[in-house]
Amino acid sequence: MNMINSGDTAWVLVSSALVLLMTPALAFFYGGMVRKKNVLSILMQCCIILGLISVQWVLFGYSLSFAPGKGFWGGFGWAGLNGVGLEPYADYAGTIPHQAFMVFQMMFAIITPALIIGAFAERMKFSAFLLFTLLWATLVYDPLCHWVWGLGGWLRNMGALDFAGGTVVHINAGIAALATALAIGKRKNIDKGTPTPHNMPFVVLGTGLLWFGWFGFNAGSALAANGLAVNAFVVTNTAAAAAGLSWAIIEWIRNGKPTIFGFCSGAVAGLVAITPAAGFVNVVSAVIIGLLVSVLCFIAVSIIKPMLGYDDSLDAFGVHCIGGIWGALATGLFASKAVNPAGADGLFYGNPAQFKIQLIAVLITLAYSFVMTFVIYKAVDLLLGMRVKEEDEMMGLDLTQHHERAYTVLE
């Protein structure tokens, strides 16, 4: 019989609240980057996902993701939280109430679809966005979550390491972002010059709150108030710091001046990269993971994106997918049983097989999410039309989709 541990339960509840905050934080991070005629549309898309997925999760999302089962997903056995009570469920977390685990996972299910918004920002119709998000959460996130974390999930059984969501959250959302950016096409008029972020302080505010919330995301994924949580906390901060520094230095060398936008982009990339690794690597590895992720993401957003010409408006693919892939593969390089005996050793600790497993998990995630996202996009496009009319795009989504504006000019 498992006993509820009050320290563990308190930490997981606090962590859940920290991760919840990341979605409004993301709203400001993204909202600052768009033109001022579209800022409310970003905030609204993030906020409505809080509403939509919170309800989807308790009704059937949690069941599809985490009910035991060897199939495509977990099925409907735990629908409406049937049987998900206040006693621990030892196979997921033996010392906290089952519902604490459920609500912690809910916050991950909420922020993941919100990350994709960055790719199609400033041009998607709100009604189509809602349907797309619901279908994506149900048909992409929930199955993938089951494969990697669910009891009986086949990637979990294969031994893939993903501490806090490198594949499930970041690669998944990042590659879905690329699929939607390709499917929806470029914003009008951006060939004449990339729009400037309308409120850089919002980007900084969002970065700060994301960084803060990420301690819940990663350290909370230990599901206990223990040494592993502390390791995750320390490497999370270290990787974010190293990546922020390294992005600023890259800019300084290449563009002549370091920018706050660059530091923020780097910090978020560092947080993304350390996510799968946080419970398996030590602090020196975290520095290396952080320093290198900015190099890779900088190349993706500043060189590859302009070269290929897709319009991933706010670099959801460039930061989350590229950073996530690096993090997942780096876990296969730097993981060490000295940090977490329940984990595995990586390539640099004498176990090349782990790197191969990580690579397979990455490729499966990329393939499944890209194809399914594209299919869902096309289906909703046929049904409702994904893109707003050209004149609505020109006037801005705030006024045309929501009849509101963020800033007044007079008074």
Add this chain to the structure above:
Amino acid sequence: MKLVIAIIQPHKLEDVKKELYAAEVNLITVSEVLGHGQQKGVTEIYRGAKETGNLLRKVRLEIAVNESFVEPTIKAIIKGAKTGNVGDGKIFVLDLGRCVRIRTNEEGSLAIG
């Protein structure tokens, strides 16, 4: 000397600037303004309270030019700003009484260019 004032759609500013540079009109002042003509504004709703006829965001250009540049300036603005829909804006051309360059005290057509 003339002062050309144009009210255009915000998203056409880049196009208009490009056309003005092509016509060698390089000195402009731009401001953000609110207004509406035949387009009659938009509807906004705040906590259920509906406001109609609100003003739309527009961009106002002010360009001081010598006589020989008046027609090229007007043509460039039209070329850049025209979509054919209501709301494209207007151009006003005013006589300009005097112009002084602050840095040098130069006056008139010398100061404009």
